[in-house]
Amino acid sequence: MVSNAILLTLIAAAAVALAVDVVRWVRIAGVDPDRARRLRTAVAFRLLLAVCLALGHPRTYRFVAGWFGVPALPQLLQHLAALAVAHHVQGRVFGLVLPHERARAATRAWAVVMLLAMAGLITFYLLGPLQNHLPDMASDRARSPFVVEYQLIVVGYVGLTAASLLRFGTRYGRHAAPGPLRTALYLVGAGGGLVVLSLVDRFVHLIVIAGGGSLPWRETGIGAAQLYLLGPATLSLLLGLTMPRWHPRLSTWRRRRRWYRHLRPLWLAVYRVDNDIALLPPRPELVEALTMHRIGFRLHRRVIEIRDALVGPLRDYLDPEVLDQARRLATVRGLAEPARSAAAEAACIAAALRSRERREPARPGQPTVLTTEATDLDAEATWLAAISRAMRTSEVVTATLG
Incomplete structure (x- = not known):
């Protein structure tokens, strides 16, 4: 299926990026401590992203669930990692468009919100899905105790961070000079907008299913409409966040290759x-x-x-x-x-x-x-x-x- 290919491609890309950053981190750990510290943060982000994507595949989810033997624990880990990934992406965007001190202050403020959201997820998980031995906490289980509350935290926090990406990307992209920074900001804005749409889809599922209704399309998993939104969103965000780093190198490489031939x-x-x-x-x-x-x-x-x-x-x-x-x-x-x-x-x-x-x-x-x-x-x-x-x-x- 197309959606399965999209998910596998994203998982493979995240795994390759993680491996590259790990190798770079190990190579410079004893040579350049400052750069190694920045790479360590990138490695943690890549690892969390790989975990989020991998646990979104049914086979991986079932394997991890069987290995832990704890009801719905893999999905809790996936959502905790998703919150951390959203916070990291938001902090990177703050660093691109805001003065240093303002960016640090905004990142710290959102870190407090993230920790509160994580505490809420763990609390509702213990009260509901764990007590009722649910295999997962998808929206089709919205009638089970505390699943709606749990999912609303995910939708609320990730939705707010994605909305801020959409706002910052489009607002500052209009004012940035033509070039890689403007493109990067527009990609971040597009990625944030797609994430918002996917969360609207999840919210609609929660409300409809909690009210006793049903929808003709799935919310999560292979073949779900959400994957067709989150796949392009992930690629847009990764390209936008990494463009300030790789675009100058690519431009230099292209320019020097042209000179070499001339x-x-x-x-x-x-x-x-x-x-x-x-x-x-x-x-x-x-x-x-x-x-x-x-x-x-x-x-x-x-x-x-x-x-x-x-x-x-x-x-x-x-x-x-x-x-x-x-x-x-x-x-x-x-x-x-x-x-x-x-x-x-x-x-x-x-x-x-x-x-x-x-x-x-x-x-x-x-x-x-x-x-x-x-x-x-x-x-x-x-x-x-x-x-x-x-x-x-x-x-x-x-x-x-x-």
């Missing part, structure tokens, strides 16, 4: 005139296009090898007169900075490459004419990528080479 023509050109600049020979273009790992290292090596060629075997072939001529041609064609300088340097490098390939005599003693003000890898790669593109496409290069 530098290939320039790198190949200098490699052909002196193979000694590279540690490894060129790979086929298709293989390079499919490269996904160690992009930062590969880009760094490519930038260094290009610069080594410019200050090494090509240094005495770089002609200041060619650079000045190319700069004048770029100005005549209306190019503004930095495109003008990129085209001029591309023309100068192209002329040097041609002179070396033709074995023309070098001009020792000339000063290095190509410099860069880049202070890091990204700035250097950006500039060399612009030169590489100009070598392939600029009319200034063609005109300079005659």
Whole structure:
């Protein structure tokens, strides 16, 4: 069934995320205590989320129930974990949109409410489901003693936290600058809205069944309408909460991979005139296009090898007169900075490459004419990528080479 596939996918995703965070936590526990402490909180959140999702599957629930041998205890544990997960998500959202002190104060205030809600769940569980040996506390048992009171605490607390996520996500998302933060807030708001809808469905079941009626659809379990709401809600919330962490890394990776590929023509050109600049020979273009790992290292090596060629075997072939001529041609064609300088340097490098390939005599003693003000890898790669593109496409290069 589709709903079963949704639940299994969520369980698998939560388990993988938990395993990744545990490995990261163990690796840095003795190296970076502050970061390890933050990761410990993430590990606890992932564990509670995995418990919530796993206990929502009938087979897992029956296995745990048989293992404990205590009526409805797995569902109590699931709901306690759900309250803790809701509080953690809410605290993360507070941290995204509120000043630090306000976020801490709001999180502490809601922590008190959460503890009171947990105490209420345990109390009503002991008074009703445990005493009556109920196998679970789903809404279809709303006529049993204290099940409605128990479920109203779950609906009330999780519903209020989800409503706050909807409010904060939509309110602050409208005011955030376009970018990952705005997207993250809208995802959080969407997730909160879907959770609210699922709890409305649960509340309707409680009221109707407690009043002696019935509804044509199930409230919980495989095939229930609630799962089709909670599945997308969970994904939206996880994406929104983690986006501030992984989106910058993904953007950096994509940017560096693009630069790595854009530098290939320039790198190949200098490699052909002196193979000694590279540690490894060129790979086929298709293989390079499919490269996904160690992009930062590969880009760094490519930038260094290009610069080594410019200050090494090509240094005495770089002609200041060619650079000045190319700069004048770029100005005549209306190019503004930095495109003008990129085209001029591309023309100068192209002329040097041609002179070396033709074995023309070098001009020792000339000063290095190509410099860069880049202070890091990204700035250097950006500039060399612009030169590489100009070598392939600029009319200034063609005109300079005659």
